[in-house]
Amino acid sequence: MLKQSLASLACMHMVLAWAAPADPLSETDYFSEQPVVLSASRLSQPVNRAPAAVTVITREMIEASGFRQLPDLLRLVPGFQVSWVRGNIQAVTYQGLSSIYSRRLQVMVDGRSVYNPAYGQVQWRGIPLALDDIDRIEVVRGSNAANDGVNAVQASIHIYTRPASADPGWTVGAAIGSADIRDGLLRYAGGSGDWQWRATLNSRRDDWLKNQRDGARDHLFDARAEWRPNNRDEVTLQAGGILGEWDESSVGYTFSNQQTTDFFNGHAQARWQRTLSADSEWSLLVNHTVTRADEVFPPLSVPPIGVLAPDNLNYWFSRSALEFSWQARPTEQLRTVWTAEARLDRAGSASLAGPDTHQGTMYRLSSSVEWNPAEQWVLHAGAMLEKHYYAGTQLSPRLAVNWLPVPGHSFRLGVSRAYRSPTFLEQESDFKFTSGPLLVDQRLLSPFKLKPERMDSAELGYLYHLATLGLDLDVRLFHNRLDDIIDFTTPFPVAGELMGDGADLTYANLYRARQWGGEYQLRWQPGKATWLTLSQSWVRTRADFQDLEDSAPDWNLSLLANHDFGPLTGSIGYYRVGKMRWVGSRETPAYDRLDLRLSHVFKLGKTRAELAVVAQSVLGDYSEFDSNRLFEPRAYVSLKLNL
Amino acid sequence: MINWLTRFFPAALAGFISWPWLALAAPEINVLVSEPAGIYQETAASLSQTLSRDGWKITLSTPDRHSTNGRNLTVAIGTKALEAALALPGRPVLSLLVPRSTYERLSFGQHQVSALYLDQPLTRQLQLLGLALPGIKKAGATLGPASRELQAELQSAAKASGIQVNSTLIDQGSDLYAALTELAEDSQAFLLLPDPVVVQRGALQNFFLHTYRLKKPVLAYSAPLVKSGALLGLYATPAQLGGEAAGWISESWSGSAFHLGAPLYPKRFTIGINRTVARSLEIDLPSEEALSRRLEAMP
DSSP states (O other), X not given: OHHHHHHHHHHHHHHHHHHSOOOOOOTHHHHSOOOOOSOGGGSOOOGGGSSSEEEEEEHHHXXXXXXXXXXXXXXXXXXXXXXXXXXXXXXEEESSOOOSSOXXXXXXXXXXXXXXXXXXXXXXXXXXXXXXXXXXEEEEESOOHHHHOTTOSSEEEEEEEOOTTSSOEXXXXXXXXXXXXXXXXEEEEEEETTXXXXXXXXXXXXXXXXXXXXXXXXXXXXXXXEEOOSSSEEXXXXXXXXXXXXXXXXXXXXXXXXXXXXXXXXXXXXXXXXXXXXXXXXXXEEEEEEEEEEEEOOOOEETTTEEOBOOBOOEEEEEEEEEXXXXXXXXXXXXXXXXXXXXXXXXXXXXXXXXXXXEEEEEEEEEEEEEEEETTEEEEEXXXXXXXXXXXXXXXXXXXXXXXXXXXXEEXXXXXXXEEOOOHHHHHOEEEEEETTEEEEEEEEOOSOOOOEEEEEEEEEEEEEEGGGTEEEEEEEEEEEEEEEEEEEOOBOOTTOSSSSSBSEEEEEEEEEEEEEEEEEEEEOSSSSEEEEEEEEEEEEEESSHHHHTXXXXXXXEEEEEEEOSSOEEEEEEEEEOOEEOTTSOEEOOEEEEEEEEEEEEEETTEEEEEEEEEEOXXXXXXXXXXXXXXXXXXXXXXXXXX | OHHHHHHHHHHHHHHHHHOXXXXXXXXXXXXXXXXXXXXXXXXXXXXXXXXXXXXXXXXEEBTTBOOOTTOSXXXXXXXXXXXXXXXXXXXXXXXESOOHHHHHHHTTTOSSEEEEOSSOOHHHHHHHHHHXXXXXXXXXXXEXXXXXXXXXXXXXXXXXXXXXXXXXXXXXXXXXXXXXXXXXXXXXXXXXXXXXXXXXXXXXXXXXXXXXXXXXOEEESSHHHHHHTOSXXXXXXXXXXXXXXXXXXXXXXXXXXXXXXXOBOOSOOEEXXXXXXXXXXXXXXXXXXXXHHHHHTOO
């Protein structure tokens, strides 16, 4: 009886399986409207038709590099310098001219600026983003203020995360190694109906420099959901947060060897995009970011005055932005993009800038036109008009022309102007030690109304593409003129100080600089199994301040090569940086760094697994920032499972 | 022309149905449309325009008002129309605007039924890929439950065209990403074949975004898909199918009966190109007309 029932059940199962075939096709599958997926904003512009030099760091480069932290990836871009001052301060610049606070780089993650309006730098470690969720990084070498506005002066970095559909299912990853490397990753991506989503938890731990107290732990959460209710609308919702537990100060003031920083950054963003046709679409973007750093040190005591205030370097800032963008192609030869944006920046630090909350609004309108009058010519005209709370009303224009005389070769000529606004700290700083009503020592002060820094640039580019050899070459020659560079001047007289001789540091528009340089990047992919990227850069800087003249290495070299041997994939990263100086710091000696990575991909049932071994700086210690801050050789093993 | 037809079609339809006109000796054809509008109307208009010129008697009907009494031939336009035509005894039946797989399923075991398929032959699709992307040796295709039976046909088309096709079977849209990534390693382009698992809003978005990220051009089977993100499209328009069917019907009339013969793929086709995608992928393509001429000249 039971057997019979089972048999009939099995039969029924078979019938059900047979009776539920695929939906049959009908003519509606051929004629019904479909969403315009590859619309202008989703298509990248061919590099030989772009108005500026662009380096794209791809997913495969990110993986082959073996880098665990975001700023290190910029070592792959010609002309970039990256230094870890300590585990929680990363200095990044393009062609020098920067203090450890890289204030002339704009950095955007999926259209959201992560530039810190309080200090002006980017707290790279505090971006709630797992390296594993990055799809690509597009770096515009040279100013991009006509598109990205103030602070996109020396370069502009756009990080794009992977779409929610890219890695379906569960992903579990872990890494363990020397220098206290302990990483963990958990991600789920899925979808249902018109929705797709992804959520990632990631924790990272390391002890970056040798013999320095700079251990750091980060725990981050990042989520993304995409909703496509019909054929023309797409809504993308994103949110994330990070908690950092870091040794030492993240702003460069050390008062105690017990000083710690608790860092928090959280953001939420929504983007609504409507695609009218392949060439016409608009989008509305709204986002909000909050950052808070609690930097506490044991109270300082100065006999016979007593205990000093403050006992912390806490600060916070927030940013809210609303942006509308519209793309169109009025004629076959003409493409236009219009953008309007309003931003509210707020910041406060009772210790560093007085008890008030400082805030400012910014309005901007930008337009760019690309005109293709003949097959060999592309002309670009773009401008950004901004009303900025500190920089005033400024126009940042760019003109560029591409000439493509024969297939495979193209030339670019461009001129541009860009501004860097003063930051809240530069304009409002008031950092002093007090004891009751007594002023003990004035450290920082902003007595002057600062002007924005200005950079005028001209560049000549050449691009060569040879498909048969898988070869791409990009050469850039440039000249930059910077005026009104903001820096410290010292000392500034202050009345009534018990100690010290006036404010140690005061911000002012002080210097001018001129730069001439050249760089190239080469990508060669002779076959599927092998590829390499090689870049070099040379630059000369003349300025009325020695630190600026020394701020860029005479030359840089970066090489990343990858080969698939079959069961194993190997890659080599080699980075050579000439001696340089971060403005206001000691010299960073020249160094060589060699990284190696070996990985093996295999299947565990239906699970895809990747096991990798990475060895960094195998040639020995090198000076990451100055001769005391050494990056010692280290290695880690990582395992990633896609369930 | 289309505007004119749209305006006058309802009146013409009423006229056709109510008035048995023209010479008595001419064959009677019943044109059964799934719906009296849109693509069905366009196909029917193109068909009747050619046939009524010869003085043939044509009536139009819809599945809910349909009989086969006394007609020499039923032309069923659309899947619903084909189902309705096959439900009644009148024969022969010629199917139009129905994909091959659906036609074969519905007409299984039936006699005196033939079709001019909606799909373009796979060999022609691969030949177009070869013309548009000179030097292409390998293409990839993801097949779902509805298209998996194409696997054998893909292999013979590959032989005929000289372009190897790697295909992967997937059961659900979420498998698409991994399948495309794997196929891309050994494919210079992708063939998008009709299957609801691949071509539904969410999956299609992933399909085009991912193939674009992999820098692989796509050949698709319909005009909306070219607009959506395919570099190339190969398809027949309703007017082309109606016109071609009319020629076939004329030729198969013996004077007393219709002898339709075996189902056929359409000879006519249209090539669609998405110039925005071509520009971005830096692919230089000849005009649609030039490609059509060269494709027509191929065996």
